[in-house]
Amino acid sequence: MDLIYRGKTKDVYKDNNGETVLYFKDDMTGKDGVFDPGENQVGLKVEGSGKAGLQMTSFFFEKLNAADIPTHYISADVEKREMRVKKVSVFGQGLEVICRFRAVGSFLRRYGAYVEEGAELPAYVEVTLKDDERQDPVINEAALEALNILSGQEYKEIAELTVKISELVKEExxxxxxxxxxxxxxFGRDEETGEILLIDEISGGNMRVYKDGAYIEPLKLNGYMFEE
Structure with a gap:
């Protein structure tokens, strides 16, 4: 396969049939050897983390595809850590869309004067720019439109898809x-149809999950989800 792009936790290849393949590495984001999904650098390598990430990702993408929610997912080989996906283009230099059901993390740091830790939120959606140099700044709908990154209609569609996807994950x-x-x-656009699609992955490193009020570390989440 031909290497197209080398990422922090995944590499992108083109196979002999011209299909796009994501390879899930055992590299994880973090700092000083400690895993942190919010970090913009590789901080550690954990054997099995790539396979675990793809196992979780393929599980959720198959659920989403079955629910007729548009994604880039085609198929996965968990043992090889390979996921075949549709060719997509990103918005601007890439966006991250967060759906919040409780007040934790950066939301709490910003608005802690108005909300208690862990307070319930109504599937609150916020968008950040993928920009390591500027620490992934939060951006609103008006700025996205002014910068020609998203149209107002595209923003609305992505926000609605975000809530729908997040609710499905929450229920599972x-x-x-x-x-x-x-x-x-x-999210990105299908290069052939222009349709807005969910892209990248859905794994423990993308979410905060709790059980009985206790935080579940991302690498331990698969054990809870796929235990017999």
Missing amino acids: LAVKDLELYDIKLE
């Missing part, structure tokens, strides 16, 4: 008595 986690506090998603 609840089956295992797990509670989703927040989740980070990415």
Whole structure:
């Protein structure tokens, strides 16, 4: 396969048939050897983390595809850590869309004067720019439109898809008595049809999940989800 792009936690290839393949690495974001999904650098390598990420990702993408929610997912080979996807283009230099069900993390740091930690939120959606140099700044609908990154209609569609996807993930986690506090998603356009699609991955590193009020570390989440 031909390497197209080398990312922090995934590499992008083109196979002999011209299909796009994501390879899930064992590299994880963090700092000083400690995992942190919010970090913009590789901080550690954990054997099995790539396979775990793809196992979770393929599980959720298959659920979403079955629910007729548009994604870039085609198929996955968990043992090889490979996921075949549709060719997509990103908005601007990339966006991250967060759906928050409880007040934690950066939301709490910003608005802690007005909300208590862990307070319930009504599937609150916010968008950040993927920009390591500027620490992924939050951006609103008006600025996205002014900068020609998204149209008002595209913003509305992405916000609606975000809530729909996040609610599905929340419900699947609840089956295992797990509670989703927040989740980070990415979107792009299908290069052939122009349709807005969910892209990237859905794994423990994309979300905060709690059980009985206790935080579940991302690498331990698969054990709860896929235990017999």
